[in-house]
Amino acid sequence: MILRGALAIAALAGLAGATFAAQGVSPDTGVSDPALARQNWILKCQGCHRPDATGTPETTPAMAGIVAKFLHVSGGREYLARVPGVATAPLDDTQLADLLNWTLYRFDGAHVPADFRPYSAEEIGRLRKAPLRTEAPAVRAALAARINALAESDL
Template sequence: MIGLAGLAFAGPALAAEGQAHRDYILRCAGCHGMEGLGSVEGGIPTFPGSVGKIAADDMGRTYMMHVPGVISASLDDAGIASVMNYILDRWSPGEAAPFTPDEVTRRRAVPVADVVVMRRDVAKKLMSEGTQIADYPWP
């Protein structure tokens, strides 16, 4: 059992995790669902068994910062890092390094002409390395 002193010490970390969870619900769950399963019909890839593999790849990390839901999330870079880390912790614990706000800023500044083409390039690269990720049914 955590005493009051333990709660005071853990408070900011628990509050940040709670905010990331709320931001996930408000900004991500509409497409990816509460279980991170996405939708084949909607062209939304699933998180389990996939998101950590993408985040473990340099090009994959840049791709993640350009998906439509991240671009339109109306969060600052620290908020995006927090939500991305919530997603990684929930569906791929230990598979990839956490995002930092500085990394989010840097990767969002990289020009990406077509995020669908970039997703295909990431998938092709990972597959050539023997890493399978979730299907992406977009043309």
């Protein structure tokens, strides 16, 4: 009986690890529940950003291969938590932190800084109190210009 229980726990641990790997994240990325984060992506984000985060040029910025680059410039981290779709998402701060962390690793893990500190619920709660509204495109353009000024080898 004890052996069967231990085997079941080991199997569940392996499944959890596989789930994290399949989601493009690992347990140390600040994502406590990658399955829920993925579900929230599907329900709250992919309608505009598309399932593969490529966006639509006319209306919604691409995130794939780009989103974590914002973490490399001053103001970029704050911007990601304050964009209208993030700051006003109908999720609690913990779920929103998980979703943002998951999105960074899932769609642009190659550009997540080595010293990245995952978003916390407290940080999200503070930042989303000052959402960007009509100024979001201008803020994004200014940050994108700073990102473009960085040498690709620096990212």
